[in-house]
Amino acid sequence: MDLPPHKRESVLPLPVVLISTISSDGTLNVAPWGNITPILRPLDEIVLASWLKRDTLDNIRATGEFVVNVPTAGMSREVMICARHYPPEIDEFVEADLIPHPSKTVRPPGIEGCIAWMECTLVEEICREKYVLVIGKVERLEADDRFFTPDGEMDPAVAKPLCMLCGKSGMRFTHPAGDGEYRSYAEMFSWEKGA
Ligand SMILES: Cc1cc2nc3c(=O)[nH]c(=O)nc-3n(C[C@H](O)[C@H](O)[C@H](O)COP(=O)(O)O)c2cc1C
Numbered sequence: 001m002d003l004p005p006h007k008r009e010s011v012l013p014l015p016v017v018l019i020s021t022i023s024s025d026g027t028l029n030v031a032p033w034g035n036i037t038p039i040l041r042p043l044d045e046i047v048l049a050s051w052l053k054r055d056t057l058d059n060i061r062a063t064g065e066f067v068v069n070v071p072t073a074g075m076s077r078e079v080m081i082c083a084r085h086y087p088p089e090i091d092e093f094v095e096a097d098l099i100p101h102p103s104k105t106v107r108p109p110g111i112e113g114c115i116a117w118m119e120c121t122l123v124e125e126i127c128r129e130k131y132v133l134v135i136g137k138v139e140r141l142e143a144d145d146r147f148f149t150p151d152g153e154m155d156p157a158v159a160k161p162l163c164m165l166c167g168k169s170g171m172r173f174t175h176p177a178g179d180g181e182y183r184s185y186a187e188m189f190s191w192e193k194g195a
Pocket residue numbers: 016029030031032033034035036049050051053054055056057079080082083084085086164171
């Protein structure tokens with residue numbers, strides 16, 4: 001079937017993150033984000049797509065700083081509370097009962113209970129008529145040991161990072177099931193048949 005434009009968004013599963021920022025007058029803000037991707041490996045930079053009318057975007061522009069928090073699948077309630085359109089003077093940590101997790105390189109705190117925290121600074125904006133692509137430098141990446149193997153790889157069965165599939169009138173929250181298969185990067189450099 002050919003998918004019309006309004007149905008295309010269900011094709012790609014997206015990660016769900018919570019972006020925490022601080023306004024120039026010190027108000028904390030949190031908003032969920034799905035359109036976010038690393039810029040290649042090893043996660044030195046990320047890019048996120050933002051509609052123009054976002055307190056998150058205003059705060060990133062005002063302070064040059066933000067934290068990308070990776071929530072667990074169990075945090076969908078908090079995600080939806082933070083998705084509401086609060087006025088900029090409302091502290092969304094308070095609204096969603098979130099506990100700040102101290103950052104080391106940027107002013108906005110992360111969110112306690114998340115799997116990982118990327119402390120980011122604004123590098124560049126690519127502005128279009130209706131949206132902006134924000135490129136951020138990951139200054140520091142902290143991960144909660146509970147969700148990672150001793151050599152620093154996320155264990156998806158334990159962490160259950162929140163993901164979503166967009167539908168016609170809502171989002172289907174999910175998380176990577178993990179089928180136990182693990183393929184080596186070395187395979188990409190081998191062109192032997194059947195290797
Ligand atoms: C799961 C989820 C993902 C979202 N992803 C995005 C996104 O990628 N870009 C965007 O501009 N808004 C996105 N939104 C909408 C914003 O989170 C929402 O409008 C929020 O109120 C913005 O808050 P702010 O004005 O405090 O930044 C998403 C909402 C949800 C629930």
